[in-house]
Amino acid sequence: MSNQNISVTLSSTRRQKPEDDKLVFGKVFTDHMFVMDYSGDKGWHDPRIIPNQPLQIDPSAMVFHYGQTVFEGLKAYYSNGKILLFRPERNFQRMNQSNDRLVIPQIDEELVLKGLKELIKVDREWLPKSEGTSLYIRPFIIATEASLGVHPASQYKFIIIMCPVGSYYKEGIHPVKIAVESKYVRTVAGGTGTAKTAGNYAASLKAQEVAEESGYSQVLWLDGVEKKYIEEVGSMNIFFKINGVVVTPALNGSILEGVTRNSIIHLLKHWNMPVEERKVSIEEVYQAYKDGVLEEVFGTGTAAVISPVGDLFWNGEKMIVNGGETGELSMKLYNTLTAIQVGKEPDPFGWVVEVEQEEK
Structure with missing residues (x-):
């Protein structure tokens, strides 16, 4: 064809x-x-x-x-x-x-x-x-x-x-406020979470509306069975830097495999940074925060590339990440990936595809 x-x-x-x-x-x-x-x-x-x-x-x-x-x-x-x-x-x-x-x-x-x-x-x-x-x-x-x-x-x-x-960040990157969603679920393993289909987004709107009414810009989705394990943030994949290790929820049959997510994992490994794809519970994240080792949190997606999280609200507790500021790793990932996308930095992975070059 x-x-x-x-x-x-x-x-x-x-x-x-x-x-x-x-x-x-x-x-x-x-x-x-x-x-x-x-x-x-x-x-x-x-x-x-x-x-x-x-x-x-x-x-x-x-x-x-x-x-x-x-x-x-x-x-x-x-x-x-x-x-x-x-x-x-x-x-x-x-x-x-x-x-x-x-x-x-x-x-x-x-x-x-x-x-x-x-x-x-x-x-x-x-x-x-x-x-x-x-x-x-x-x-x-x-x-x-x-x-x-x-x-x-x-x-x-x-x-x-x-x-x-236009630029997603017209005035520079500013961390967003996220509320952990404990009532509604986006999808479950065996459902349509791994597909990019309209129904997944329709199902997310109610929780998004409730979060916005409380002053939060996005929701952090937990798994639909135990309401314990982290899945996605809004319509983005999510990463946590905990005590020097970057952790992201493993693809489990309900998480969409983001192209930016995959690219970020490649970049981190290319930099020899420890990165883990595994189950991440909200309790683990909260404990890391209490222990002072929750260093950065950021979402990844096509629109924003990197969206740092500065405020994470769960179970009546407000977690302020990195003093509410954009983390060093988040900024480095954003700068590097956007530079590769527009050809300003070398592309060691062969990711960039040229459509056309202007005639001289």
Whole structure:
């Protein structure tokens, strides 16, 4: 399938591009999108780049009723006349893992990466060039079969849309306040936690709302069985530096395997820093805090890369991490990974993929 031709239909009108210093995440989208359809008799077919437009879809489309949908998130960066992607193949590999869990047909990872590159070239003028800015990329799949029967759909759409985004930290990195969630659960092993699917995020909104009402920006999820072991923070993976060792919850069937998480683990090992993937209980973290050895806490994800935690609230106790300041390791990881992403530092892992270089 990867040798399919990708047709291109250019938009006759152009949208207003926001200035780099006025970018708002996920509000203004580029002129074009990549689309591909699936049917039982044809498989995935008709890959095309078309003007960005509303979808015409039947009210009984199964995505609306049974939530059969997956998505991904990644970024393109401008660097010295080049357009760079960071580990895009990992995103499409993970999308196929999500597809498997949601019983959505596997995509040709090579073809959709080719389609993404072509889409970026068509909308290259949308790529912001100021430091810290990027082009956010959202590939997703929805079940479009018009049916109210509870079964895997026979028709789907794969779509990529893109939007220019500003720096996540406009005024520098500031640690966030996190509340440990003990009532609601995000997912459980055997559920859809390892898939990047809409339902996981819908399930998180209530706890997020409650946390925000109490002055906290995110929730720290515990496992859904014992309410004891740490899983994720908000929609990010979580790391703890305890007495010189970096610890992150092991992938257990309910934790999403983040691309940034994987990259951070690689970097730490490359620096010969001790890093452990294992079960981490909230009691262990609290005891480390009481013993004065909870040195840093940070989340990892595509949007922020590194999000330091300065205040962790659990069981009526407020844990102030590193004096509420961004830790040295968090800052080093953030600076190194963002520098690799935009080609300012060597890439010893072969993570950066060049889309296009400007003609001289």
